[in-house]
Amino acid sequence: MSFDLAQRLTEILLALAFLQQSAEHLAGPQAARAMFLTRAALCLPLLAGIQSDWILLALSIHSIAVLHRYNGPYNGGSDRMGLLVLYCLTLSHWLPTGYASHAAFGYLGVQVILSYFISGIVKLANPAWRNGHALRDVFAFSAYPVAENLRALQGHPRLLQSASWGVIAFEVAFPLSLASTPALLIALPLATAFHLANAVLFGLNRFVWFWLAAYPSILWLQPQVLAAL
Template structure:
């Protein structure tokens, strides 16, 4: 994948992901003007005309949202949104450093999986499956009360725990080959989709996918 194609695909995916996340605020809730400005920036970004300015608009409104809600109100999804807009913005603002900016995005994506997996690996509750038992039994995340019954299936949750740990820890190795990278991204996307279905974390699915083009580009740059 060429650098220009990667940049454009990232911009389009980012615009669609943010649109999906903010359009609800136009009809319900406060700060409608702020979210409407994000919608306009997304539409502008989709046109591809002076897209750097549209990225800058998304970056500024993301910063305002961080102040407005005292931090990322949607957790990691908002952090990844800020990371992607920052890297895209840096690539547009400093063309001579554009490769480095997008490579940084790809590296951070890889680390988001590896570090998460390592933290789980050294945690005895994750290794035993108890962490997921507690999530299903006590947390507010399951999208239905019926799913709480999974807390009574410790063997299944132990298998799920080790499946997540395994894929996250070995994810960096998928960079060695384009086929393994494709497989790794499919597994990772399935993981995010599962989290969306089980726990309602739908925004993680869309925004993490937005960083995948940078990973494809970096793999080709390093090993292609």
């Protein structure tokens, strides 16, 4: 994947992610509604590819106001990933063409890979994840909107333990997908399916779009890594 194409795909996916996030505030307080309507308005030209460099700079400045309003990324990991994508993409447009812009965009890909790997290592070190109790507690006690019929899964410890190890193995092994293009083309749909499952089961819908927005950086980064080896 070329650098320009990866940048453009990231712009489109990030705009869609921010539009989804902004829509959640349409029924909120007036101040929040105005703030996120501004973000949504900025996303429309980004989606169309109009003056992307200036629009991204405006979105970056706007994000500072959002951070101040909510005393940080108010929705945790998904908002942090959204800001990471935004800032790396903005830098890749405004830094000098070549090594500097490529480094900013490649940094995004590295951080996405590390987000899976570190999450897997943390789970591997946690006995509650290794024995399946962490997933059991999610289905049994979580405030996430899990359907009542899915709560019955807490009574299947072997299934939950197998699922736990499946998630751990996938996350820890994710960096190996850089070894070949076919491996990466398998890993990214699996990662997407993982986020979609989290959205359906637990309502973590923001993770889908923000992580998808970061995937073009990995598709661009992978051949650069192979070429450097």
